[in-house]
Amino acid sequence: MPCNSEDFPVPCDRCMDKLPEGETPEGEKTNAEVKSCCYVRYPDGAVRLRNPNIELMDQDILYHLALGSGSHDLQQMFGDVKFVCMGGTPKRMEQFANFIMDEIGYKLPAGTTLLDISQYSYRYSMYKVGPVLSISHGMGIPSVGILLHEVIKLMYHARVKDPVFFRLGTCGGIGLDGGQLVITDEAVDGMMRPFLELPVLGQLVQRPSKLDTELAKELQSLSTQDDPFETHVGRTMCTYDFYEGQGRLDGAFCDYTEKEKLEFLHKVHDNNILNMEMESLAFAALTHHAGIRAAVICVTLLNRLNGDQVASSKEVLNEWQNRPQAIVARYIKKHMGMTGPAPRPPPPGPKTVVNSKKLKFVREESQSYE
Known part of the structure; x- marks a missing residue:
């Protein structure tokens, strides 16, 4: 099917750069030959879902966020979002929300406090600071996968244009000591x-786990000589398990020797894999499938070639965990064109809850849905 057909918009500027010389948007270029962002975004950059069923639904309930397309005015609430930042725990992402609020000089309206928008889901936490969403994604591929499905749908319902997604996390370094950043x-x-790779209707489906290389390079360029850490760009191994899946010797089970473990880790290191964690594979695959620019930036807590146990103090670990946040904050400020504090937000607009009956239903469904 031509990418400029009724079902697929014309190639964007980034994709046109990839077309052979002489090609034009009117050419019979198939959607398989054009980058995915062409057919999963509308011409204005808004996120376009790869699921025709959503438009046919009376209400799309985002169960794990306690939001609904019929109960809330999602465009009013989230239409100005530009940056979606995700991390493992609710506490860390609450801290990031407060951090980015200070960094961009965002002032909450008088008499208000930072609100956990998804508090009624009891699963994830979500905070909005101007154009920045700060969301916890839990631990492991299943948890981050569920969240991404609903956040991508949220971007669609809110008509968000050209959002950039970040995962900020911790990891085990492979040949890197603790405190270093890996993009x-x-x-x-x-x-x-x-x-x-995941089974869908009894068939194994493989989705490429690609990330935006230009975004990775730009993030690396934002580190400075004054930073007390080095910033590296390389491959990340994402496992389904913290213990055996990562070759640890300290789990409840261990059917391999320390020598075999080290042989595996050195093989990993020789393949330019710089770190291990448990979310990047799903994060990269789903954002790529959605045509959303995305980056993963993690701080190492230890060098796995030297052991399995994190031995640094709590104070040191807390400081290390702030390092990915600092780099992402620099990116956000740069792309907000900030040379000073951000202006005070406008007065509250129309009510964001548009149907109280549907709101009650959404909250009940979110609390009971498994």
């Missing part, structure tokens, strides 16, 4: 394969 240019699974 992922490709996520691989425990077999070093660069795709997410």
Whole structure:
């Protein structure tokens, strides 16, 4: 099907750069030959879902966010979002929300406090600070996958244009000591394969786990000589398990020797894999499938070639965990064109809850849905 057909918009500027010389948007270029952002975004940059069923629904309930397309005015609430930042725990992302609020000089209206928008879901936490969303994604591929489905749908319902997604996390370094930053240019699974494999209707589906390489390079360029850490770009191994999946010796089970473990880790290191964690594969695969620019930036807590246990103090670990936040904050400020504090937000607009009956239903469904 031509990419400029009724079902697929014309190629964007970034895709046109990839077309052979002489090609034009009117050419019979198939959607398989054009970058995915062409057919998962509308011409104005708004996120376009790859699911025709959503438009046919009376209300799309985002169960794990306690939001609904019929109960809330999602465009009023989230239409100005430009940056979506995700991390493991609710506490860390609450701290990031407060941090970015100070960094961009965002002032809450008088008499208000930072609100956990998804508090009624009891699963994830979400905070909005101007154009920045700060969301916890839990631990592991299933948790981040569920969240991404609903956040991508949220972007669609809110008509958000050209959002950039970030995962800020911690990891085990492979040949890197604790406190170093790793920006992922490709996520691989425990077999070093660069795709997410999942069964769909009894068939194994493979989705490439690609990330935006230009975004990774730009993030790396934002680190300075004054930073007390080094920033590296490389491959990340994403596993389905913290213990055996990462070759640890300290789990409840261990059917391999320390020698075998080290042979595996050195093989990983020789393949330019700089770190291990448990979310990047799904994060990269789903954002790529959605045509959303995304980056993963993690701080190492230890060098896995030297051991399995994190031995640094709590104070040191807390400082290390702030390092990915600092780099992402620099990116956000740069792309907000900030040379000073952000202006005070405008007075509250129309009510964001548009149907109280549907709101009650959404909250009940979110609390009971498993």
